[in-house]
Amino acid sequence: MSRFARVLTLLAMPISLWGQADRGVAFPHARHARLFLMCSSCHTGIPTGDAARSFPPVALCGACHDGTVQPRVQWAPPVRSGAGLLVFSHPVHLTKAKDVTCESCHALVDSTQWMNVAHAAPERCISCHAHGASAHLADDNVCATCHRPLTSAVALTDARVAAFPKPPSHARADFVSAHGAAARAPAANCATCHARESCQRCHVDGARAPTIRALGNDARVARLEVGRAPVYPTPADHRGSEFALLHAKSARADPARCSVCHTRASCETCHTGDGARDFLRSIPDARQATAPGVKLRRATPTTISTGPLAPSGAVRSTSVQQALTGQQDTARHTVSVHPPRFVRTHGAMAASGELQCASCHAQRFCSDCHGGERVTRRYHPNDFVSTHAPQAYSRESDCSSCHSTEAFCRACHRQVGLAAKANIRSTVFHNAQPLWLLQHGRAARQDLTSCTTCHQQTYCIQCHSDLGSRINPHGPGFDAARMSSKNPQLCLVCHFKNPLAK
Amino acid sequence: MKRLALLVLALPTVLAAQGLRISGVTTVQFIELRPLITDSIDETLVPGTGESRTVEGGVPAICPVTSAFCQFERSGNRVSAAPVLQDITVAGWGWVQGLSFRGDVRARTQLGGTAGFLYPRGDDHFEVLDAYAQLDRDAWRGRLGRQWVTGGLGAYAFDGADAVWRPNGFSLEGWAGRALVAGLNEPYTSAELAAVDNIPPQQNGYVFGGRARYRPDALTAAAFTYQRVLVADRSGLYSERAALDASTRRFGAAVDLGLVYDFATGGWNEARLRVGTGEGRSLGYSLEARHSRPFFELWTIWGAFSPVGFDEVRATVDWRPRASHFSYSLRGADRKYAETNTGIDLRTNGWRAGGDVRWQGGGALAASGSYDVDIGSGAANTDVRTGLGWMASDNLSFRADLMMTQNIYEFRIGTGRIYGASFDGAVRVRPDVRLVMDAGLYQHVLTNGAPGPDWTQRRGSVRVEWMLGQDPGMGGKAQ
Numbered sequence: 005m006s007r008f009a010r011v012l013t014l015l016a017m018p019i020s021l022w023g024q025a026d027r028g029v030a031f032p033h034a035r036h037a038r039l040f041l042m043c044s045s046c047h048t049g050i051p052t053g054d055a056a057r058s059f060p061p062v063a064l065c066g067a068c069h070d071g072t073v074q075p076r077v078q079w080a081p082p083v084r085s086g087a088g089l090l091v092f093s094h095p096v097h098l099t100k101a102k103d104v105t106c107e108s109c110h111a112l113v114d115s116t117q118w119m120n121v122a123h124a125a126p127e128r129c130i131s132c133h134a135h136g137a138s139a140h141l142a143d144d145n146v147c148a149t150c151h152r153p154l155t156s157a158v159a160l161t162d163a164r165v166a167a168f169p170k171p172p173s174h175a176r177a178d179f180v181s182a183h184g185a186a187a188r189a190p191a192a193n194c195a196t197c198h199a200r201e202s203c204q205r206c207h208v209d210g211a212r213a214p215t216i217r218a219l220g221n222d223a224r225v226a227r228l229e230v231g232r233a234p235v236y237p238t239p240a241d242h243r244g245s246e247f248a249l250l251h252a253k254s255a256r257a258d259p260a261r262c263s264v265c266h267t268r269a270s271c272e273t274c275h276t277g278d279g280a281r282d283f284l285r286s287i288p289d290a291r292q293a294t295a296p297g298v299k300l301r302r303a304t305p306t307t308i309s310t311g312p313l314a315p316s317g318a319v320r321s322t323s324v325q326q327a328l329t330g331q332q333d334t335a336r337h338t339v340s341v342h343p344p345r346f347v348r349t350h351g352a353m354a355a356s357g358e359l360q361c362a363s364c365h366a367q368r369f370c371s372d373c374h375g376g377e378r379v380t381r382r383y384h385p386n387d388f389v390s391t392h393a394p395q396a397y398s399r400e401s402d403c404s405s406c407h408s409t410e411a412f413c414r415a416c417h418r419q420v421g422l423a424a425k426a427n428i429r430s431t432v433f434h435n436a437q438p439l440w441l442l443q444h445g446r447a448a449r450q451d452l453t454s455c456t457t458c459h460q461q462t463y464c465i466q467c468h469s470d471l472g473s474r475i476n477p478h479g480p481g482f483d484a485a486r487m488s489s490k491n492p493q494l495c496l497v498c499h500f501k502n503p504l505a506k
Numbered sequence: 507m508k509r510l511a512l513l514v515l516a517l518p519t520v521l522a523a524q525g526l527r528i529s530g531v532t533t534v535q536f537i538e539l540r541p542l543i544t545d546s547i548d549e550t551l552v553p554g555t556g557e558s559r560t561v562e563g564g565v566p567a568i569c570p571v572t573s574a575f576c577q578f579e580r581s582g583n584r585v586s587a588a589p590v591l592q593d594i595t596v597a598g599w600g601w602v603q604g605l606s607f608r609g610d611v612r613a614r615t616q617l618g619g620t621a622g623f624l625y626p627r628g629d630d631h632f633e634v635l636d637a638y639a640q641l642d643r644d645a646w647r648g649r650l651g652r653q654w655v656t657g658g659l660g661a662y663a664f665d666g667a668d669a670v671w672r673p674n675g676f677s678l679e680g681w682a683g684r685a686l687v688a689g690l691n692e693p694y695t696s697a698e699l700a701a702v703d704n705i706p707p708q709q710n711g712y713v714f715g716g717r718a719r720y721r722p723d724a725l726t727a728a729a730f731t732y733q734r735v736l737v738a739d740r741s742g743l744y745s746e747r748a749a750l751d752a753s754t755r756r757f758g759a760a761v762d763l764g765l766v767y768d769f770a771t772g773g774w775n776e777a778r779l780r781v782g783t784g785e786g787r788s789l790g791y792s793l794e795a796r797h798s799r800p801f802f803e804l805w806t807i808w809g810a811f812s813p814v815g816f817d818e819v820r821a822t823v824d825w826r827p828r829a830s831h832f833s834y835s836l837r838g839a840d841r842k843y844a845e846t847n848t849g850i851d852l853r854t855n856g857w858r859a860g861g862d863v864r865w866q867g868g869g870a871l872a873a874s875g876s877y878d879v880d881i882g883s884g885a886a887n888t889d890v891r892t893g894l895g896w897m898a899s900d901n902l903s904f905r906a907d908l909m910m911t912q913n914i915y916e917f918r919i920g921t922g923r924i925y926g927a928s929f930d931g932a933v934r935v936r937p938d939v940r941l942v943m944d945a946g947l948y949q950h951v952l953t954n955g956a957p958g959p960d961w962t963q964r965r966g967s968v969r970v971e972w973m974l975g976q977d978p979g980m981g982g983k984a985q
Binding site: 355366367374377399406415439443445448451465483484487491492494497498 | 539541542543544558579582595597608610612626627635636653654656657658660661663677687688689690691692698699701702703704705719721724725726727728729731737741742743744746749751752753754755762763764769770771772778780792798800801802804805806807808809810811812813814816822839841843846847848850852854856858880882883884885886887889907909911913916924926928930944946948950959961963965
């Protein structure tokens with residue numbers, strides 16, 4: 005501590021001690037104890053409620069403090085520019101409570117000395133008014149008994165508001181997440197210390213939540229809240245791994261609860277589709293929101309390449325990472341949206357509409373895979389080109405659900421030299437099997453799709469058509485009439501004329 | 507030009523949007539392999555007689571009687587390619603309630619490399635994946651433009667209109683327009699299709715489809731879909747199919763049904779019934795019965811070749827003990843093909859089995875190991891994998907994998923083993939920028955010197971995912 009600071013501290017000490025002794029009452033009552041025998045000598049207006057005469061005139065001081073008898077003093081009665089926080093009537097108390105005297109409230113508890121007084125401590129009030137309340141700032145107290153709402157206490161300065169004591173309950177770890185019920189209770193005490201702006205720092209729905217709207221606006225609170233970061237603790241039921249999948253039911257049951265922390269933009273982080281549109285309209289639009297709200301970020305869907313490890317050939321489910329962004333981050337956790345192997349089993353659920361895919365996914369999400377050309381590698385592992393043959397033959401992954409076998413598979417097979425050449429005689433047979441041409445019939449009927457990834461139609465027509473060897477490729481169950489009725493031109497690819505035509 | 511015109515027409519609307527979001531994925535890949543090439547050798551240097559012989563090392567060769575040379579295939583020189591893909595997504599909304607626009611485009615090119623356009627469609631430099639306007643109201647929704655319809659029949663893109671009417675629990679949808687080839691997203695008469703098939707469709711197709719869905723509650727739903735693709739001159743159809751899909755999640759069980767019927771051949775393409783436990787169980791299982799037969803559109807002759815299907819039974823078991831870092835999975839399938847009536851003795855069944863163990867550490871580490879065997883009529887292999895991943899933070903992750911695949915046999919490629927190692931990494935540079943990269947080496951070793959090509963490959967990719975703009979009103983403001 006510097007010398008200058010020490011001097012300042014020493015100078016300030018007597019002032020501080022004097023202030024403590026008088027408990028904030030500027031007039032030193034105790035030093036005038038022998039001078040005044042009754043409170044009403046000076047405070048003549050108190051019993052009647054006459055505010056103008058609640059304090060003595062300055063001239064009364066000057067009767068003694070005239071510079072001769074006593075030094076002159078500077079004192080002025082307090083000026084009330086408006087209502088304070090306290091709702092109190094001296095006349096009512098003096099009238100209704102016959103045994104109440106000035107000392108009942110203003111005498112210091114530890115003193116019996118005349119005029120050793122101070123402002124009335126709240127504990128004195130609750131000794132009569134809040135039966136059973138454990139303390140002034142306890143939850144079980146009813147503030148409105150003695151206090152008016154902050155928004156009505158226009159006499160208070162910003163500093164006074166900022167200096168309000170913090171109730172012990174507000175320091176509890178779960179207070180932020182659990183205060184809603186207490187705030188909505190009929191006997192809620194919030195309005196004594198808070199205005200709408202207090203809530204709107206965090207509450208997205210501050211403009212329309214009845215409890216918050218009831219508080220009213222207050223410029224002092226607005227000034228005090230500027231720059232304070234919102235707090236969004238993660239509710240316990242949000243922490244389960246299935247929450248992302250199952251939250252629809254609870255959300256629809258109580259949209260107002262979601263609207264406390266989430267804007268529509270928050271939902272639209274995942275719900276980019278149409279399915280949840282009706283529900284999302286009940287969530288505040290971020291443009292009208294009174295607070296930033298929880299900002300979700302959709303993690304890049306986990307992939308073979310980048311996500312946590314997945315079993316061979318399988319792909320992890322899409323996940324949503326509830327990581328908040330920016331300086332207002334207050335919670336984060338990751339949840340899985342879909343179960344394992346979902347990427348391979350989603351077909352029926354998606355097609356039936358049981359899963360409302362459009363709630364979260366745009367069309368692009370589906371076409372990203374089913375469009376035939378993937379760039380983000382969510383489905384196949386990196387080495388799939390080396391290992392895809394068995395899956396293709398068995399249709400374990402139905403290649404044609406995403407790829408055009410002609411354009412995608414055949415083009416690639418042609419580039420790497422696998423695709424069949426135009427002339428049968430110019431092509432080396434399948435894997436060193438010299439009699440393959442005689443064996444290929446069963447293989448072709450069992451896995452014809454695989455054949456088409458290398459062979460063009462003209463390759464087979466060389467033998468299986470009127471143009472070639474006229475080897476009949478139709479099986480016993482072939483319904484020529486049915487197929488011809490759907491596309492008569494098809495027959496003419498191989499036949500000189502439609503064999504069904506009369 | 508038509509594609510550009512689509513975008514230009516939409517541009518003023520997009521720019522006037524109250525909300526606009528542009529996102530993109532830039533991908534650069536590297537692929538290196540040795541393609542198969544056809545070589546020839548003097549017929550007198552090849553032992554044996556007849557057309558089918560083997561050259562030195564057992565490599566099969568064709569020795570036509572009319573030629574003095576035998577032909578065989580071998581691995582050519584190593585070639586590489588570095589395709590670059592740029593995907594751009596533009597979404598705008600906010601003019602009137604429910605009105606929005608969305609466009610997805612893709613550009614392709616190639617950096618250097620010696621293999622030409624090794625990547626599929628590498629010479630197709632620009633593609634509009636979708637571009638549509640949407641008006642979405644409570645009971646109905648309309649879309650106009652290039653769009654997708656997804657359902658039991660798969661995913662189809664088309665240029666046209668789609669309308670949905672959806673009173674509570676029920677919806678009716680219809681769509682129509684110029685059809686695009688599934689999995690290609692180009693018109694039937696496109697150059698992309700003509701480049702790979704010398705009997706391509708001569709006319710465009712027009713798609714007409716409809717769907718009815720019933721969803722009495724969040725746990726049960728069913729949908730019926732019908733779609734036909736008409737040849738432009740109305741002389742016939744390219745396809746006509748219907749699908750029925752149903753799902754329920756009641757009483758702790760999950761039941762899924764999927765049926766797809768092809769009117770052209772009068773047969774079922776797919777029929778699946780899957781029964782399993784609901785999600786979130788420590789011990790879960792599923793049992794599935796499936797019939798599958800390939801589907802071919804009627805611009806190809808393949809459907810007339812009477813392809814047969816197979817019947818398959820699948821089962822999975824997943825066990826994740828409570829309060830354990832480990833989880834275990836087993837899976838298996840057995841299938842049998844229908845009679846082909848070809849009189850040829852060839853394998854008519856197949857089976858598949860596998861399992862894996864996963865370990866998720868309490869921290870950021872995870873590991874897994876798996877073994878799979880797949881025996882089928884066209885190919886068979888076994889596959890062993892293990893890997894270790896580390897998620898250093900939400901913004902940074904790494905992963906390393908080792909794999910070994912034994913190619914037991916295959917119709918086209920020689921038997922052998924592939925040993926592979928790969929590395930992946932991802933870093934989120936900013937909240938709206940993410941960098942992903944991977945590299946892998948896959949070494950092909952032929953079994954005991956068996957004849958075949960060398961499929962040793964090196965692959966890698968770098969991907970940047972980025973986004974501009976925000977969701978509407980994101981951020982809020984104090985009032």
